[in-house]
Amino acid sequence: MLSAQLAELKAHMADNPGAVIEDVARERKVTPRAVLEALPDTMVRFGPGAEFAAAMNDVAQWGEVTLIVHTDDAIFEFTGGVPAGEVGRGYFNLMQPKGLHGHLRHERCAAIAFIKRPFMGKSSAFIAFINVDGGIMFKVFVGRDETRALRADQLQRFHTLAERIAPACAA
Secondary structure, eight states, X not given: OOHHHHHHHHHHHHHOXXXXXXXXXXXXXXXXXXXXXXXXXXXXXXXXXXXXXXXXXXXXXXXXXXXXXXXXXXXXXEEEXXXXXXXXXXXXXXXXXSSSOEEEOGGGEEEEEEEEEEETTXXXXXXXXXETTSOEEEEEEOOBOTTSOBOHHHHHHHHHHHHHHSOGGGO
């Protein structure tokens, strides 16, 4: 990305930190990863994709979260517990027969981003699993309590996981 284009994207994200990442990427003809990298440093930190299984198995202990898959054609949202998984036959396999289950191409995960930013007038916190092409595989959002505030227990787990996988000095 040219430095002028990057500076413009950074300015846009500083002014609009709650913008829909995929929309900004499409409009500006950049990857979603570039949009995340353009967020103010205080809102995002990155860790290695090699931590995919560890991150997913940590999230499996959080309780009810919202997992979102955003493509050009649909936005799928699942709210519930994310099952633990294990690597086998080239996939990270979510190990439960009903609810959220499937097989994830974990080796395509190039980075794990931890994002805490405003969105639609509220604070939001989520993990974005970023593929080798700069796209977002899926996002896992910290859940909300009955008052629509971020769940304090999950937010603490989010911060602990971010510190372990993406220490501030490496952000």
